[in-house]
Amino acid sequence: MEKASNYYTSDLTLKVNRPKMSKQKLFALRLDHRPHRDMRVSTHIALVARAFGMDGIFFSGVPDTKLCEKINEVNENFGGNFLIKTGCEWKKVIKDWQSQGGEIIHLTMYGLPLPEVIEKIVNSSKDKLIVVGGPKVPRELYSIANYNVSITNQPHSEIAALAVFLDYYHKRQEFNFEFKNAKIKIIPSKNGKKFAT
Amino acid sequence: MEKASNYYTSDLTLKVNRPKMSKQKLFALRLDHRPHRDMRVSTHIALVARAFGMDGIFFSGVPDTKLCEKINEVNENFGGNFLIKTGCEWKKVIKDWQSQGGEIIHLTMYGLPLPEVIEKIVNSSKDKLIVVGGPKVPRELYSIANYNVSITNQPHSEIAALAVFLDYYHKRQEFNFEFKNAKIKIIPSKNGKKFAT
Numbered sequence A, B: 001m002e003k004a005s006n007y008y009t010s011d012l013t014l015k016v017n018r019p020k021m022s023k024q025k026l027f028a029l030r031l032d033h034r035p036h037r038d039m040r041v042s043t044h045i046a047l048v049a050r051a052f053g054m055d056g057i058f059f060s061g062v063p064d065t066k067l068c069e070k071i072n073e074v075n076e077n078f079g080g081n082f083l084i085k086t087g088c089e090w091k092k093v094i095k096d097w098q099s100q101g102g103e104i105i106h107l108t109m110y111g112l113p114l115p116e117v118i119e120k121i122v123n124s125s126k127d128k129l130i131v132v133g134g135p136k137v138p139r140e141l142y143s144i145a146n147y148n149v150s151i152t153n154q155p156h157s158e159i160a161a162l163a164v165f166l167d168y169y170h171k172r173q174e175f176n177f178e179f180k181n182a183k184i185k186i187i188p189s190k191n192g193k194k195f196a197t
Helices: A035-051 A065-078 A090-099 A114-123 A158-169 B035-051 B065-078 B090-099 B114-123 B158-169
Strands: A026-033 A056-061 A083-088 A103-113 A128-132 A147-150 A185-187 A194-196 B026-033 B056-061 B083-088 B103-113 B128-132 B147-150 B185-187 B194-196
Touching: A026 A035, A026 A083, A026 A090, A026 A158, A035 A056, A035 A065, A035 A158, A035 B035, A035 B158, A056 A090, A065 A083, A083 A090, A090 A103, A090 A128, A103 A114, A103 A158, A114 A147, A114 A158, A128 A158, A158 B035, A158 B158, B026 B035, B026 B083, B026 B090, B026 B158, B035 B056, B035 B065, B035 B158, B056 B090, B065 B083, B083 B090, B090 B103, B090 B128, B103 B114, B103 B158, B114 B147, B114 B158, B128 B158
Parallel strands: A026 A056, A026 A128, A056 A083, A103 A128, A103 A147, B026 B056, B026 B128, B056 B083, B103 B128, B103 B147
Antiparallel strands: A185 A194, B185 B194
């Protein structure tokens, strides 16, 4: 791999530290993680949450130190202070969130289309907990959630749903996010693999 | 689950059949699929490609009839004529595509930021093959590709990258896509699970 000494030679000059964009907390909750079965999908979800500017992610289900280590290694190398916590009790996470004045946004193919609700969500000053399901979503989640939101009404992927939601939520600013204390910074390149350390 | 007789009661009244939006073919190529290891991630990728309006997907690596059956079952229930083919030789797929005048877009965290290149890609009338990597991406792909495109320069997920790319490519029209001959149609709902059959 080539190395380069200057970070970011593209036209995207605006650098944004997400927490400064908004004062609201922005966390994800992934339901029903099981270590062996879900390692790859859960890793994708956590990395999407991090890259697209969330503060952290909770996993309900079985505690998983390996998953935490994996994500913390990415933090170490690529910067930021994204939080991950596994083995949570989903109802407790949601109740605590709501009792502290936050709201719950559940991503589901059955919900209202993102373009219909995103403005209301963005304009609300409440902390946001974005819930993405596992194979089985408890029916009561649909009534507990302040918003059930669909990213198309077709079956696809909770990983994709979270990314598209966050792209809309952040108004495409994820391309400008800075991650503090990064050891590695990728340098966008036309046809190579460049990074600065 | 509740059923309802009318499809789509939301404000999104524009219905679009993707192939009528553009004359270009739009396929994905996923590198290095291995049946057991990759079943879930590959399913997510194929379903994202379908839901976000691609014509089909090729998988290089080991042939996998189960994966094809899974995706074809979604076609059967939710409509459309999305194509899936596994066990392809990646270089042959790319060479054939290019020899027929199509172009290759490789999604990678090392590439140029999507917002910088998307307009040029959208304005080109060539057929598009969107390549998403597996764990190891052959180095030569970076030079073979007409575009290496990054969806942020952070590590995350090829599933998320494909979804965000297609959302930009289709100018958010995926929320209006119609899938012909669907047996099941989800009806967007504030807090329930509704569908029409």
